[in-house]
Amino acid sequence: MTVLRVPRTARSVGWHVLCLAIVAVVLYPLVWLAFASVKPPDEILSRLALLPTRFVFDGYTKGWEGAADVGFGRFFLNSFLVAGLSVAANVLSCSLAAYAFARLKFRFRGALFAFMITTLMLPYHVTLIPQYVIFQQAGLVNTFVPLILPKLLATEAFFVFLIVQFMRGIPRELDEAAIIDGCSVYRTFWHVVLPLSKPALVTTSIFTFIWTWNDFFTQMVYLNDTEKFTVPLGLRLFVDTSSQSNFGAMFAMSALALVPIVLFFLAFQRLLVEGVSTSGLKG
């Protein structure tokens, strides 16, 4: 096979060394963060060594106090609430729409599908301001409704498309058999197609969770009350602090903010990576 003279094992070792070097560079910021969060504040920027001279957890206790009498725990609770509801809303609404596009007959199906694909490329800024005005006039600014309602109405075309593609791969014979046996379209959807679409629904859930967890722009636009703040908005309070005394709290809370994503990643990494390679999901 190989033309080169270099022995197989040597090539293999070289390959691993190269890969590990890239791993070190790629994961360095995360490892650095983990250690920075338990360093004494004056050590964070002044010493290059990764390991602290002594472990200090002040950042965590101080950061957890949050801001304006609202603890960081509250921000986490809000983030989990928004992300959890978004997942439920997205899975429900996107699978409904996807089933219609994948299996049902209706007029203008092709045109509507094409329209949906087009909205994939639409920058959300062109709808942002009228949407804001609508929610503002409905008195819904400063609630979680503007963050979740769009998902309940399947505006995330990406996931509709993902589920459509998956449902198209399910053998038609299965749902046709159910229909012939007298199942209504609704029961066929619920008892046959939906359970078979589980992999696509899991992918949708994971990515909805992570994207909502990371989302900053929409949450900043719609939430101004500290009580309603989510984790990214809580972290935003550190954006203009440059005093080193706050660094401990900033890194401690940043580290905590990344924990749910890291856990998701560790639990589902295989599925996530497969999902990306088959559907071209953006990270």
Added chain:
Amino acid sequence: MTTVRTPDPPAAPPRPAGSARRRDRPAGRRRKTQPEAFAFLTPWLLGAVALTVGPMVVSLYLSFTDYDMFTSPQWIGFGNFTHMFTDDDRYLQSVKVTLIYVLISVPLKLTVSLLVAMLLNTRRGGGGFYRAAFYAPSLLGASVAAALVWRALFMGGGPVNEILASVGWHTPSWVDDPQFSLASIILLTVWQFGAPMVIFLAGLKQIPAELHEAAAIDGAGAFRRFRHITLPMLSPVIFFNLVMEAIHAFQSFTPAFVIGGGRGGPADADLFYTLYLFEVGFQDFRMGYASAMAWVLLAVIAIVTAIVFRTAKLWVFYDDANDTGGRK
């Protein structure tokens, strides 16, 4: 396609007995609407009308007005657009910053992701671990937390400064220097090379090994095989990644917001388009101007996408035989 479908609704015209021609339905090709379809489509239709099409029409209208949310919009024709391009230095600065960011970060990220994907395209053990490790930043990188870490890494006296100084390159505080600030954001983007890498890797696995073997036997070196086999065979995937990354890059917001300290960085060096749009719309409440900016952004993204699609003919190679052939 038209095998046994749902039982024909009663309204279907009676079919001539014994006719085997199910394909040409008597009443032309008019699609029957299943009543259930509406039930399934309602949420999506509501969203499409009330949250997408409606708002688009309104924002197009607003872009020709002066609107501050408190008084009704004042029609000013093309005023917003002429102001943008002739009289607003910060707008032009945001265009410049965004274009530089897109033109540098997208090719750089794609190059890195392709190189690493090629490195991982082997049967050696451990590939799965490396793939996962490289992918992780794609999930974390868009967050405020990651951007805060990045800002600290590139601060004066931060690890990047120190490491570079130890090899004799003394740099200023990256995040506070107009020359370096944008570079640190570009590096944050490149750090998230994992997502396109995974897509490249899937594409590389599709290239039949025989092509490389045949070329190697004919004496083609590694570089020639890359140039004449890998690149053409991978071009549809490169095309896909290029379009997606470019669209994404134009709309990038969080890293520039955080690293620029919430206000565009030193001398507006990190004033991304979306950042300025946010400022105009939600801090100054110039909603008409912000809408106009959004439409220019849409137009630019549409034009760039169209150009990429147009030129695709010249460099994207579709191996059609491969699609219909029975290759496993």
